[in-house]
Amino acid sequence: MLLTALLSPEDLDDALVTQSGRYARHDLLGWAASIAADIAGAPIVAVDAVPDATTVAAVAGGLLAGVPVVPVPPDAGVLERQHILRDSGATMLLSDDSAATDIPVVPITRTARSTVLPAPVPPTSPALVLYTSGTTGKPKGVVVSHAAIAADLDALASAWEWTPSDTLVHGLPLYHVHGLVLGALGPLRIGGRLTHTGRPSPAAYAAAPGTMYFGVPTVWSRVAADPAAARALEPARLLVSGSAPLPTPVFHALAELTGQAPVERYGMTETLITVSVRSAGERRPGSVGLPLTGIESRLIDESGAPLPADGTTIGQLQIRGATMFDGYLRDGAVVPAPLTDGWYSTGDVATIAADGWHRIVGRASTDLIKTGGYRVGAGEVEDVLLLHPAVREVAVIGLPDPDLGERITAFVVAESGPPAEADLISFVAERLAAHKRPRAVRVVEALPRNAMGKVQKARLRDV
Incomplete structure (x- = not known):
């Protein structure tokens, strides 16, 4: 079961804290179970992924029901939104906006709670369909299974020493790998508390006590520029940066102001998070660390020949392991992931040092x-x-x-x-x-x- 912590018999009064309120673990479970009952049997559903508790409950409901969930960005323009809904084939939309679309809308906010849980979902079942950024055209739906998400979160729990005693704080969007898979499903699997700040401002982070904070480089740049907010994060044990390279000056400023260097990691929608700095040990500016448990990486040249891991040779990065996506959703069917002997070409270029540390240089293209x-x-x-x-x-x-x-x-x-x-x-x-x-x-x-x-x-x- 993917959401093992959500199903824990031990309740937690403030398992989820958002701008709309505080939610106990069992209340959140009953909420999600009620949604699961309403969508049971649907082939695929979309969720208006607003930065609040409703998105967490709706996605959890879909996962409990075994129905693939398509998060829709709340700020998506008309064309983008139409493309996601039509391309995914979503048969209903979980939303509190009854006029949000022309397909049936199931309200998320409700007083009803259910004590009946659906049967366990096979691990290989699709869990999420996450839309990419459309580098060469319209965004593509990436199909990710329950098993891939579970493997990724378990590997990150090991790398970051993430336990049920942790409180995670972030204000990232709830429709990407960083904010949704790691930032929302992580606590529902591993345990502990989640505080979502709505927006990832320095003031909001400083006001929310936590042991772990997630942010993208823009967030950390703004935190570093606000010394008072940065110093408020000193009690935390882990500051995680991802989604883009963290500028070296920001890395050093955070280390000086908070007393610890940030942890960087690397991943993408198709592979989830595959490489990361560990919570215990060295943290190098400009490096994203080592492959997670169960992940292999290598560099190849343009002909596909392996390149040396010498810290200076730049090559195209390939990844394989248990976190790989199933494929792309096209015309209602899943086109298998383009793998070669299990290897996925990320489109990024990198260097790998002799000790295994990775440095991402950039995209193989400019798009x-x-x-x-x-x-x-x-x-x-x-x-x-x-x-x-x-x-x-x-x-x-x-x-x-x-x-x-x-x-x-x-x-x-x-x-x-x-x-x-x-x-x-x-x-x-x-x-x-x-x-x-x-x-x-x-x-x-x-x-x-x-x-x-x-x-x-x-x-x-x-x-």
């Missing part, structure tokens, strides 16, 4: 932008901008930004006169999640292309 802890696909933003009548051609890249990590920047060839930058930014923000909007738009006469007509994005960095 995945990591901004504010989010992974945004350039292709998805380009597709929307091309809908604007003033845009003839467009290329989107990420440019370095001291706060966000990367700043989404659009290079536009205008149809006639130059369009207003604010108009294009708001055009995207109305159709996609707000964090996917360009932060800057540059109008150019032409996009640089090679002999085959392909846009050479690397050259745009010098424009």
